[in-house]
Amino acid sequence: MPVMANTNTISLSPSMALRSPFALAPMAGLTDVPFRTLAWELGAGYMVSEMVTVKAELWETGKSRLRRVLVPGVNPNAVQIAGHDALVMAESAKRLVGEGVEVIDINFGCPAKKVCRKAAGSALLADLDNISRIVESVAGAVDVPVTIKTRTGLTVDDEAGVLAALAAEEAGARMVVMHGRSRACRFKGAATYEKIQLAQQRLTIPLLVNGDIDSLASAQRARQISGADGVMIGRGAIGQPWIFAELAGKPLPNRRQQLQIMLRHLKLMHEFYGPEQGMRIARKHIEAYLGRMNASHLCREFMPLDSAQAQVLWLRRQSSGPLACVSPEAVAEIAHIQMNSAA
Numbered sequence: 322m323p324v325m326a327n328t329n330t331i332s333l334s335p336s337m338a339l340r341s342p343f344a345l346a347p348m349a350g351l352t353d354v355p356f357r358t359l360a361w362e363l364g365a366g367y368m369v370s371e372m373v374t375v376k377a378e379l380w381e382t383g384k385s386r387l388r389r390v391l392v393p394g395v396n397p398n399a400v401q402i403a404g405h406d407a408l409v410m411a412e413s414a415k416r417l418v419g420e421g422v423e424v425i426d427i428n429f430g431c432p433a434k435k436v437c438r439k440a441a442g443s444a445l446l447a448d449l450d451n452i453s454r455i456v457e458s459v460a461g462a463v464d465v466p467v468t469i470k471t472r473t474g475l476t477v478d479d480e481a482g483v484l485a486a487l488a489a490e491e492a493g494a495r496m497v498v499m500h501g502r503s504r505a506c507r508f509k510g511a512a513t514y515e516k517i518q519l520a521q522q523r524l525t526i527p528l529l530v531n532g533d534i535d536s537l538a539s540a541q542r543a544r545q546i547s548g549a550d551g552v553m554i555g556r557g558a559i560g561q562p563w564i565f566a567e568l569a570g571k572p573l574p575n576r577r578q579q580l581q582i583m584l585r586h587l588k589l590m591h592e593f594y595g596p597e598q599g600m601r602i603a604r605k606h607i608e609a610y611l612g613r614m615n616a617s618h619l620c621r622e623f624m625p626l627d628s629a630q631a632q633v634l635w636l637r638r639q640s641s642g643p644l645a646c647v648s649p650e651a652v653a654e655i656a657h658i659q660m661n662s663a664a
């Protein structure tokens with residue numbers, strides 16, 4: 322089986338090395354604690370939390386609290402912050418480190434209006450001085466490594482992302498992740514890796530290439546063109562978290578094992594969010610798995626299931642035979658459980 326070369330170890334500090342150069346990208350609404358737990362079990366070498374707000378007034382909302390939860394057994398636990406005010410960001414970084422966070426990642430890549438309205442995320446690529454101020458202020462406030470995640474530039478023609486990476490290194494960042502699209506591209510068009518190569522040639526800290534990697538072949542290509550030290554995978558891990566096993570040269574799970582992994586993921590979601598919320602959040606993930614398995618038609622059966630227990634039962638039935646519509650008797654049985662659990 323072809324293995325992706327592990328090459329040099331990526332170190333964020335003299336005492337902190339990443340387990341492997343295959344990282345899971347932060348994705349708000351997707352890479353929560355259950356998903357990161359699973360990705361780590363399957364071999365991901367590094368993971369960053371979903372973006373966390375630095376606004377003190379939102380700190381204690383349910384969403385912010387859940388996003389800050391550390392993933393048991395993961396090393397290092399990295400949390401991503403987004404904002405535009407260097408002092409406020411330093412304060413929240415301190416607070417996060419006080420809660421046990423081991424790496425602070427700063428988002429200079431998000432193009433979402435909600436984030437950019439406040440001149441945060443990728444909007445900061447237009448203000449390199451503020452990028453320097455933020456990284457310097459955060460790195461000066463905490464004694465854990467500070468990393469950044471950015472895009473190639475504001476538009477396809479400029480190199481603002483490369484300049485931002487260099488400014489961040491100068492200000493104390495210990496690693497850069499670069500998504501091979503500009504801010505203007507948002508998610509349109511294919512990611513390109515040439516600008517990332519430019520950054521790689523000029524940085525002395527580690528660099529991860531990100532964008533459109535969803536297989537061993539695409540990971541090899543991205544790394545070859547960019548020369549990056551490692552890869553970060555976002556959407557390519559949704560519905561197939563075993564991609565991390567593939568990159569590490571481990572045997573790919575067969576269909577039955579994939580269904581067992583889905584079952585594990587389902588249970589992790591039910592446990593972390595509780596059965597009600599967990600059941601709702603599970604739907605988008607199971608839809609993604611079934612889509613990858615060319616079995617989207619089964620969503621018609623899964624989506625209406627209205628209890629955590631019924632979801633588990635349905636998936637268990639799938640794991641004990643070929644992926645197929647469940648028999649009418651079994652659907653009736655599942656519906657019966659649903660009614661009982663609602664009573």
Ligand SMILES: Cc1cc2nc3c(=O)[nH]c(=O)nc-3n(C[C@H](O)[C@H](O)[C@H](O)COP(=O)(O)O)c2cc1C
Nearest residue numbers: 346347348349371372470500532533534554555556
């Ligand atoms: C639904 C979604 C949510 C995302 N949330 C974040 C985020 O919170 N922080 C961040 O830095 N990037 C975020 N991203 C960007 C991804 O981390 C990644 O850079 C991008 O999806 C390109 O990589 P991919 O092609 O491997 O998905 C998000 C992307 C998606 C699709």
